[in-house]
Amino acid sequence: MSVKKIGILTGGGDCPGLNAVIRAVVRRSQSFGIEVLGLRNGWLGLVDGDVEPLTSFSVIGILPKGGTILGTSRVNPLKTTESRQKLVNNVQRFGLDAIIAVGGDGTLSAAREVFALGVPVVGVPKTIDNDLRGTDFTFGFDTAVNVVRDAIDRLHTTAESHHRVMVVEVMGHHVGWIAAYGGLAGGADFILIPEKPYRLEDMCAVLESRRKRGRTFSIVVVAEGASPGGEPLPEHVGEGNSTGVGYRVAQEIGRRLGVETRVTILGHVQRGGSPTAFDRILATRFGLRAVDLIREGNFGQMVALQGVRVVPVPLEEATAGPKFMDLDQFADAEAFFG
Numbered sequence: 439m440s441v442k443k444i445g446i447l448t449g450g451g452d453c454p455g456l457n458a459v460i461r462a463v464v465r466r467s468q469s470f471g472i473e474v475l476g477l478r479n480g481w482l483g484l485v486d487g488d489v490e491p492l493t494s495f496s497v498i499g500i501l502p503k504g505g506t507i508l509g510t511s512r513v514n515p516l517k518t519t520e521s522r523q524k525l526v527n528n529v530q531r532f533g534l535d536a537i538i539a540v541g542g543d544g545t546l547s548a549a550r551e552v553f554a555l556g557v558p559v560v561g562v563p564k565t566i567d568n569d570l571r572g573t574d575f576t577f578g579f580d581t582a583v584n585v586v587r588d589a590i591d592r593l594h595t596t597a598e599s600h601h602r603v604m605v606v607e608v609m610g611h612h613v614g615w616i617a618a619y620g621g622l623a624g625g626a627d628f629i630l631i632p633e634k635p636y637r638l639e640d641m642c643a644v645l646e647s648r649r650k651r652g653r654t655f656s657i658v659v660v661a662e663g664a665s666p667g668g669e670p671l672p673e674h675v676g677e678g679n680s681t682g683v684g685y686r687v688a689q690e691i692g693r694r695l696g697v698e699t700r701v702t703i704l705g706h707v708q709r710g711g712s713p714t715a716f717d718r719i720l721a722t723r724f725g726l727r728a729v730d731l732i733r734e735g736n737f738g739q740m741v742a743l744q745g746v747r748v749v750p751v752p753l754e755e756a757t758a759g760p761k762f763m764d765l766d767q768f769a770d771a772e773a774f775f776g
Contacts, residue, residue, distance in 0.1 A: 440535075441470070441472050441535045441536065441732055441733055442471075442472060442473060442533070442535055443472065443473040443474070443475065443532070443533050443534055443535055444463075444467060444472060444473075444474055444475070444534060444535060444536045444537065444538060444729070444732060445474075445475045445476075445477045445484065445489070445529075445532065445534045445536075445537045445538070446459075446460060446463050446474060446475070446476060446477065446492070446508070446537070446538040446540065447476075447477035447478075447480050447481060447483055447484065447508065447537065447538070447539055447540065447541075447545075448460070448480060448506040448508050448509075448510050448540045448541065448564070449480030449481055449510055449511065449512065449513075449539065449540070449541035449542075449544070449545030449548070450480070450510060450512055450541040450542045450544050450545045450564070450565070451510070451512075451542070451565075451566075451709060452504070452505045452506055452510055452709060452710070453506075453564050453565065453566055453577070453578035453709055454504045454566075454577070454578050454581040454582075454709070454710070454711060454712065454713035454714070454717055455564070455577035455578050455581070455713040455717040455718060455720070455721035456505065456506040456508075456510075456540060456564060456578075456721070457497075457500040457501065457503050457504075457505070457506060457507055458500075458501050458577070458713060458717070458718045458721035458722050458725065459540050459562055459564075459577070459721045459722070459724055459725040459728075460476070460492070460497060460500065460506070460507060460508065460540075460725070461497040461500055461501055461722070461725070462721070462722045462723075462724070462725025462726050462729075463538055463725040463726075463728060463729055464492045464493070464494065464496065464497045465494070465497070466725065466726045466729040466730070467729050468493075468494060470729075470733065472729070473491070474491070474492040475489045475490070475491060475492065475532060475534065476489060476490045476491070476492045476496070476507075476508045477489055477508065477537075478490065478508055478509050479508070479509040479510060479511040479513070480509075480510050480511040480512070480513055480541070480545065481511070481513050481514070481515035481525070481539075481545070481548055482511045482513040482515075483508070483509075484515065484525050484528055484529070484537070485513070485515050485521045485524045485525050485528070486524070487524075487528050487531065487532075489532060490508075501718060501722075502712045502713070502718070503712065504710050504711045504712055504713065505710075512544060514544075514548055515548055515552065516548060516551050516552070522555070525552065525557075526555060526557065529557055535558065535732070536558040536559065536560065536732040536737065537549075537552070537557060537558065537559050537560070538559075538560050538561075538562060538725075538728045538729075538732070539552075539559055539560070539561050539562070540561075540562040540564050541561075541562075541564050542563070542564055542565035542567075542569075542570065542576075543565070543569070543570060543757055543760070545561075545564075546561045546563070546570070546740060546753060546756060546757050547757045549561045549753055550738070550753040550754060550757055553737060553738045553753060558732070558737040559737055559738065559753070560728045560731045560732055560736075560737060560739055560740070560741070561728075561739065561740035561741070561753050561756065562724045562725065562728050562740070562741055563576045563577075563724070563740055563741070563742065563756065564576060564577060564578060565578060565579070566578040566579055566581070566582035566609065566616065566708060566709050567579070567609065567610060567612075567613055567615060567616065568613070568615040568616070568761070569612065569613040569615065569760040569761050569762075570740075570756055570757075570760075570761060571751075571755060571756050571757075571758055571759065571760075571761045572740060572742045572744075572751035572752075572755050572756040573740070573742035573743050573744065573751065573756070574742075574743045574744055574745070575720065575743050577713070577717040577720045577721040577724065578709065578713070578717060579615065579616070579619075579717075580713075580714045580716040580717045580720075581711070581712075581713050581714045581717050582609065582616050582620070582708040582709060583616060583619045583620045583623060584714055585620075585704065585707060585708045585711070586606070586608050586616060586617075586619075586620025586621070586623075586624065586659070586704060586708065587620050587623040587624045589606060589624075589702065589704055590606060590620065590621070590623075590624025590625070590626060590657055590659070591624060593606065593657060593702060594624075594625070594655075594657065597655040597656070597657060597700075598654070598655045600655075600698065601654040601655055601697070601698070602655055602697070602698045602699060602700055603645060603655065603656045603657075603658060603688070603691050603692075603695070603697055603698070603699045603700075604655070604656070604657050604658070604699070604700050604701075604702065605658045605659075605660060605684050605685075605687055605688040605691070605699060605700070605701045605702070606621075606626075606657065606658070606659045606660065606684070606701075606702050606704065607660050607661075607662055607683060607684030607701065607702070607703045607704065608620060608659060608660070608661055608662065608704050608708065609661070609662055609704070609705070609708050609709075610631070610632065610661035610662055610663055610664075611632070611661075611662055611663040612632055612663050612760050612762075613631075613632060613633065613661075613663075613760055613761070613762055613763055614629075614630075614631025614632055614633055614634075614661045614663075614664070614763040614768070615763055616661065616708065617629050617630070617631050617659050617660065617661035617664070618631055618763055618767065618768050618771050620659060621657075621659035621771060622770065622771040622774075624657065624659070625657070625774070626657045626658065626659040626771075626774075627644065627645060627648060627656040627657050627658060627774075627775070628641050628644055628645065628656070628658045628659070628775055629658070629659045629660075629768075629771050629772075629775075630658070630659070630660045630661060630664035630666060630683075630687065631661045631664055631763055631768065632661055632663040632664050632665060632763075633762050633763045633765060633768070634763075634765060634768060635664075635665050635666055636666050637666065638666050638687070638690050638691075638694070639694075641658070641666070641691075642690070642691060642694045642695055644775050644776065645658075645691065645695060646695055647776075649695075649697075658687065658688075658691070660683055660684050660687050661683075662683060662684075663683075664683055665683075666687065684701045684702075684703055685701050688700070688701045720743060723743075723748050724741045724743075724748065727741045727748045727750075728741050731750055736750055738752060738753055738754075739751060739752060739753065740752070740753050740756040742756070
């Protein structure tokens with residue numbers, strides 16, 4: 439189909455790799471003579487008409503930068519009849535032939551509904567949690583895992599020096615991908631994820647057994663949404679994005695084993711900073727393929743990584759619920775809990 443102008447927005451939480459997508463979309467579009475408008479602050483930019491032309495100059499040097507040059511928000515553009523109408527009017531006002539929506543479940547669920555209104559939309563999956571269906575990995579996840587791995591590597595030395603148990607709380611309210619991958623890469627002694635509750639008694643038995651065998655320190659990784667089963671944890675009010683589970687787990691370990699414990703909550707540091715090479719490449723491939731889908735007239739799709747190929751997946755499928763941690767993969771981490 440003939441495409442003259444497209445809009446691109448980044449919604450939801452910021453994520454390493456967003457700028458790589460923007461850069462790829464602009465560069466690919468320009469090679470076909472397509473104009474690109476940046477929609478500022480997620481869907482809000484399209485509702486308010488807050489846009490900026492994106493040129494090759496706009497994207498110089500942004501590949502290694504974290505965050506997004508377009509800004510972001512969590513605004514639902516379909517929340518009111520007024521905002522819905524403004525969105526549709528602005529698509530016509532700016533002459534947009536299609537929109538590329540880069541985001542997680544919230545942003546892409548909105549994209550699905552916007553497409554149902556008759557607006558041509560293509561989605562690009564973005565989330566450090568790796569919890570979107572239809573794609574093996576989302577960009578931002580690898581960067582977050584590397585942050586966790588680096589933190590664990592650093593905590594090993596202080597844990598060993600002081601003979602402590604270090605509890606590392608990582609992001610993941612509903613899924614444990616970051617905890618599992620980060621913990622496995624960092625050599626954690628135990629990992630708690632939301633998908634598989636563990637009895638604290640079992641965890642403490644593993645840690646105690648290691649101490650009896652001469653290992654005087656341990657690293658425990660806890661996803662913020664983990665729910666250790668069997669016994670209730672003492673109440674603790676979390677700070678910031680934390681649910682407080684890290685503090686509660688550490689308190690129980692200290693009480694049961696009589697050892698010194700410390701807690702590190704990584705929080706938003708996991709979603710900041712420069713993207714890894716893997717995330718830069720994946721985000722770039724997603725951006726290129728999103729433009730290709732628009733030129734093919736293949737709307738209502740999300741670009742996805744399946745194996746080594748980037749393929750289209752219906753937005754309906756991608757937003758049908760969270761992609762939980764594969765427990766067969768988690769078993770690889772569990773092999774080191776003994």
